[in-house]
Amino acid sequence: MTSARLRNMPACGNRVSKRAKMTGKSGWRTPMNAYKSGLTSRKIEYGVIPPKADGEFVAHMEVVLDTYTTPYDCRYPVLNRDEQPIPLLKETRVPIPATTNHPRRVDYEYERAGTASIFMFGEPLAGWRQGRGREHRAKVDWAVEMGALLRGRYAAAEKVIRVCDNRNTHTIGAFYEAFDPVTARALVRRLEFRHTPKHGSGLNIAENELSARTRQCVHGRRFATIEALRAETVAWHEYVNDKPRGVEWQFRTDDARTKLNSLYPKIKT
Structure with a gap:
């Protein structure tokens, strides 16, 4: 059996308080000036990087x-x-089952x-x-x-x-x-x-x-x-x-x- 419980995991993402982000109490330590500039090590975009001149x-x-x-x-x-x-x-x-008081x-x-x-x-x-x-x-x-x-x-x-x-x-x-x-x-x-x-x-x-x-x-x-x-x-x-x-494909x-x-x-x- 595999457990998917997340209760004991440290808070992350938007759920981490501002204080925790600055002090590292959530398990992550990010410099305060990184938040001021908007450059954080946790802002990563994943995708496909195409080759150059191929x-x-x-x-x-x-x-x-x-x-x-x-x-x-x-x-x-x-x-x-x-x-x-x-x-x-x-x-x-x-x-x-869901009721009028709570979801499923x-x-x-x-x-x-x-x-x-x-x-x-x-x-x-x-x-x-x-x-x-x-x-x-x-x-x-x-x-x-x-x-x-x-x-x-x-x-x-x-x-x-x-x-x-x-x-x-x-x-x-x-x-x-x-x-x-x-x-x-x-x-x-x-x-x-x-x-x-x-x-x-x-x-x-x-x-x-x-x-x-x-x-x-x-x-x-x-x-x-x-x-x-x-x-x-x-x-x-x-x-x-x-x-x-x-599907109307517009990129020609x-x-x-x-x-x-x-x-x-x-x-x-």
Whole structure:
């Protein structure tokens, strides 16, 4: 059993009093003049720092950006895909339902019950998205999900344009591990991969869909089984697909060449 109790932890962040910040009574010691200048060692922004003057980075970036400006064509749909690990957590005590006097009460403690993975697929121009719960996120899992889409929703499409991250599971070889050679080849021939640049996964629209699903479906909740996670995920994408909303990607290649000029190699003449 894993304890998530936070009661004995020292206060931190905004909950630390001004006096505690100055004297270090909270366990952190920050000079007073650091607060006056606004420069504290605890103000850190995390993100992806792109490389400087990288030809491979900008080449992949422009391919993806040009893909997003292509008009919608049902024969060549653009499909984004991303994934998210989810811990499965069992309640150790029965939660107390919410009343008019207090919100729903859940005990700090929980029991780990393994992990699962959400595969998020999104077709930005059609306003369609789908979340799938899997026990694993190996090559075979990815190929099985893609095969189901190619033979289902995209059965009439000539070729599906796949925009995805640079993961080692996103390979055509994965289809040969999941299907017989004839089936694998038939599926692969109808796929075209367009990878986001390394350390440039923010160009994948599926990340935005995962963020929305997390806030609307998963945040603040515990799922004890993958069946429960799947049920809630299906309910979410059925709800959002009932009123399709497309994605209008406004950052174009010309914008990148102007605003991200430092990423482009400087040609020596």
